[in-house]
Amino acid sequence: MAEDEKLAQRGGIGELRHPAASEPAPLRRASLEEAIAWLDAHGSTLPPEEIGLGEAAGRVAAAEVISPRPVPAGDCAAADGFALRAAETVGAGDYNPLRLSLLEPAAESGGRPGALPPSSAAPIVAGAVLPPGADAVLPFDLAQEKGAALEVFGAVPEGWGIARQGRQLQAGARLVERGRVLLPQDVGLLAWLGIRRVPAVRRPRVRLLVSEPKARGANSFDANGPMLRALVARDGGVVAETGPLAAGPQEDLRTALARALSTGGADLTLVAGRSGRGWDDAAAKTVAELGKLAMHGVALRPGGSAGMGLLGSEPVLLLPGDPLECWSAYEMLAGRLIRRMGGRSPELPYAVREVEAGRKIVSAIGVVDLCRVRLEKGMAEPLGPAESGGLASAVRADGFVIVPAASEGYAPGARLEVYMSPGGVRTQSNSER
Amino acid sequence: MAEDEKLAQRGGIGELRHPAASEPAPLRRASLEEAIAWLDAHGSTLPPEEIGLGEAAGRVAAAEVISPRPVPAGDCAAADGFALRAAETVGAGDYNPLRLSLLEPAAESGGRPGALPPSSAAPIVAGAVLPPGADAVLPFDLAQEKGAALEVFGAVPEGWGIARQGRQLQAGARLVERGRVLLPQDVGLLAWLGIRRVPAVRRPRVRLLVSEPKARGANSFDANGPMLRALVARDGGVVAETGPLAAGPQEDLRTALARALSTGGADLTLVAGRSGRGWDDAAAKTVAELGKLAMHGVALRPGGSAGMGLLGSEPVLLLPGDPLECWSAYEMLAGRLIRRMGGRSPELPYAVREVEAGRKIVSAIGVVDLCRVRLEKGMAEPLGPAESGGLASAVRADGFVIVPAASEGYAPGARLEVYMSPGGVRTQSNSER
Numbered sequence: 001m002a003e004d005e006k007l008a009q010r011g012g013i014g015e016l017r018h019p020a021a022s023e024p025a026p027l028r029r030a031s032l033e034e035a036i037a038w039l040d041a042h043g044s045t046l047p048p049e050e051i052g053l054g055e056a057a058g059r060v061a062a063a064e065v066i067s068p069r070p071v072p073a074g075d076c077a078a079a080d081g082f083a084l085r086a087a088e089t090v091g092a093g094d095y096n097p098l099r100l101s102l103l104e105p106a107a108e109s110g111g112r113p114g115a116l117p118p119s120s121a122a123p124i125v126a127g128a129v130l131p132p133g134a135d136a137v138l139p140f141d142l143a144q145e146k147g148a149a150l151e152v153f154g155a156v157p158e159g160w161g162i163a164r165q166g167r168q169l170q171a172g173a174r175l176v177e178r179g180r181v182l183l184p185q186d187v188g189l190l191a192w193l194g195i196r197r198v199p200a201v202r203r204p205r206v207r208l209l210v211s212e213p214k215a216r217g218a219n220s221f222d223a224n225g226p227m228l229r230a231l232v233a234r235d236g237g238v239v240a241e242t243g244p245l246a247a248g249p250q251e252d253l254r255t256a257l258a259r260a261l262s263t264g265g266a267d268l269t270l271v272a273g274r275s276g277r278g279w280d281d282a283a284a285k286t287v288a289e290l291g292k293l294a295m296h297g298v299a300l301r302p303g304g305s306a307g308m309g310l311l312g313s314e315p316v317l318l319l320p321g322d323p324l325e326c327w328s329a330y331e332m333l334a335g336r337l338i339r340r341m342g343g344r345s346p347e348l349p350y351a352v353r354e355v356e357a358g359r360k361i362v363s364a365i366g367v368v369d370l371c372r373v374r375l376e377k378g379m380a381e382p383l384g385p386a387e388s389g390g391l392a393s394a395v396r397a398d399g400f401v402i403v404p405a406a407s408e409g410y411a412p413g414a415r416l417e418v419y420m421s422p423g424g425v426r427t428q429s430n431s432e433r
Numbered sequence: 434m435a436e437d438e439k440l441a442q443r444g445g446i447g448e449l450r451h452p453a454a455s456e457p458a459p460l461r462r463a464s465l466e467e468a469i470a471w472l473d474a475h476g477s478t479l480p481p482e483e484i485g486l487g488e489a490a491g492r493v494a495a496a497e498v499i500s501p502r503p504v505p506a507g508d509c510a511a512a513d514g515f516a517l518r519a520a521e522t523v524g525a526g527d528y529n530p531l532r533l534s535l536l537e538p539a540a541e542s543g544g545r546p547g548a549l550p551p552s553s554a555a556p557i558v559a560g561a562v563l564p565p566g567a568d569a570v571l572p573f574d575l576a577q578e579k580g581a582a583l584e585v586f587g588a589v590p591e592g593w594g595i596a597r598q599g600r601q602l603q604a605g606a607r608l609v610e611r612g613r614v615l616l617p618q619d620v621g622l623l624a625w626l627g628i629r630r631v632p633a634v635r636r637p638r639v640r641l642l643v644s645e646p647k648a649r650g651a652n653s654f655d656a657n658g659p660m661l662r663a664l665v666a667r668d669g670g671v672v673a674e675t676g677p678l679a680a681g682p683q684e685d686l687r688t689a690l691a692r693a694l695s696t697g698g699a700d701l702t703l704v705a706g707r708s709g710r711g712w713d714d715a716a717a718k719t720v721a722e723l724g725k726l727a728m729h730g731v732a733l734r735p736g737g738s739a740g741m742g743l744l745g746s747e748p749v750l751l752l753p754g755d756p757l758e759c760w761s762a763y764e765m766l767a768g769r770l771i772r773r774m775g776g777r778s779p780e781l782p783y784a785v786r787e788v789e790a791g792r793k794i795v796s797a798i799g800v801v802d803l804c805r806v807r808l809e810k811g812m813a814e815p816l817g818p819a820e821s822g823g824l825a826s827a828v829r830a831d832g833f834v835i836v837p838a839a840s841e842g843y844a845p846g847a848r849l850e851v852y853m854s855p856g857g858v859r860t861q862s863n864s865e866r
Binding site: 053054056057058071080126127140163167168169173175176181183184185186187188189190191192193194213221222223224225226227228229230231233234276277281322323326327351389390391392393394395421422 | 486487489490491504513559560573596600601602606608609614616617618619620621622623624625626627646654655656657658659660661662663664666667709710714754755756759760784822823824825826827828854855
């Protein structure tokens, strides 16, 4: 909300002086670059696991997969037709049909077909190995069955209608690269070759500690738990939840984090809420006491009270309790860590569209601004003051622009990169009501 | 494979004359436009269902969702600080601190706070309702606690630090539009407002009848089942499988389709394999006998032996058994039907990038070609003859270009729209081996 942003401009949430004497000295607010460098240093790709093909689509290949054999495995029919000797079709034409003996379709029992007798043709299905002696496959439209005979209405050259061994894939060919996000057709190709399990990067297990909203009463529903679960799933993680934290004494948070430390079962921890510098904002203090607090406060808006550190060797991220700030800090920090650990591209999973600024975009120097914009006639416009507040602004926006710390914003007409919201249908703006 | 394409050019898989006398007369091969028009006429959006928020991300809103109340619900603190009377801060400054009585933090039990006595300040957390009498919230950086007193180092105007009722959302404001694919932040916003269930378009239930590969032996693994399951999931459908079909007598297929007709439980049926005109390609014939065959053979390559019709009132699509042809026919036909029934955009779920053709792209007149391309130095090049064959070509490609039926292809330098493969890391090409 605008009031929030005015307050933040006067010092930044990460730098607010806290009244309690027991509070550790305020940390210097880290730049977004520093925060990202820390995340990248602590977000190594997780080890691989073998998974079944049925769950492979969308997963990341942890190693390259090699074709165990050539495809086709031997010379075979490229399409349904009649296997024959090409030399025996010479001279055939629409007005000069030649006759061959028509064999019965081979039993579909696999194995090698018997040799083709001279002056005969054998029905064959696409992909089947040619009978010895045959050197071409006559297509249906050049043939007509006549009882036990086949009339041939055209000549085909040797090799016609035959797919050669290894034509599609040679033995040892790389089927998928390491790091590839497996597509449905990749799954199909592996299945086709009889490969039933693939090495995939293990999905990051995310411990989610969500604080109850500070202000009780009519507005006291938790947005962050459901939102973070959906965000973690989007980025390929698995949530290992530990239940909500009461917004109360530090002991709750300490107990939850200490239990997490002792039980394991996750690769990283997200603490949502209690990251600020208010009375019960004990997240940073608790991490500092139980592990190592690397930074608290990032020059990012919204999301400035984010922090990060280690519990043992496991990264822990502090996300603001305000849902918009939480969303922004997840997108800019936590999501990157989860994607990296899962072997995915660390970049934001949004399509980027280059558009012109339709109105001036204002940003403070020294802070990276995640500015929610709407596209109007193909131009990006920041949401107006009446609608830029709260999580609703992230729902209303068509996307967002990341204004670097060194920039005061953009003049109308500037070229912007907009991270496009994939929601499809746009939600009504406040001003349209 | 190239042989396949040569054969297809000589008549098209959909027009091959079949040798069996019992075969119905070959159908005219439909244009892709006709096929899409049929699909759109038979793919209405499914009815809504109520779902929990936990499964809402990625689902399609079946109706708009309205805010049940304003946010904030009343005037409240925009950030943590001290609630006070603005008039009592007039004249305060760094060298002229004013003193107010500091109240205890309100118990976090909800409900309305007690009135603020004159010359006093009450600690307040973001989102909490202001105590009667207070008209501003002093930020931490303008205050210092001194025992039971608060020193104020700056004046704030009336309304400072206050988020007004309805500032973020008014009661009755539209939260999400009908047809929107719900994002994590949408889920968060709904949760925040205490909305626990949302109306979503029911996911299309897809009955999958996958024929075993025709040619037995070393290559006889099914690619289509695993691939189609992943494709259906990608497009928001749910697979209700009925097991594989033996590649054998028509009775198997008839039995499976007849059972499907009688049991229900699906919104559409995909039959993969047995769609061609070979000996056991009974799919079209069986649909014609049990229901209504609308078309068989589409001017599309790969995928030309696709067909469609109705079983009762339920659409049934015939997909080729060759995995590449099956993939192409799914992408161009079946996926569109599933996305439409699920309330999603019917368009291909691929990012489109406009690039220049780096080499000539050749296509036959009268057929829509789904041409697999690779990006080389930012230019699109068709896969070479040695690697354009089989499903491996859809895995190797960086994307594909859809060449319209009226086009013979593109000259180098032509601007192309490439449907980009989202796999991330590219798989090695045949030529790089």
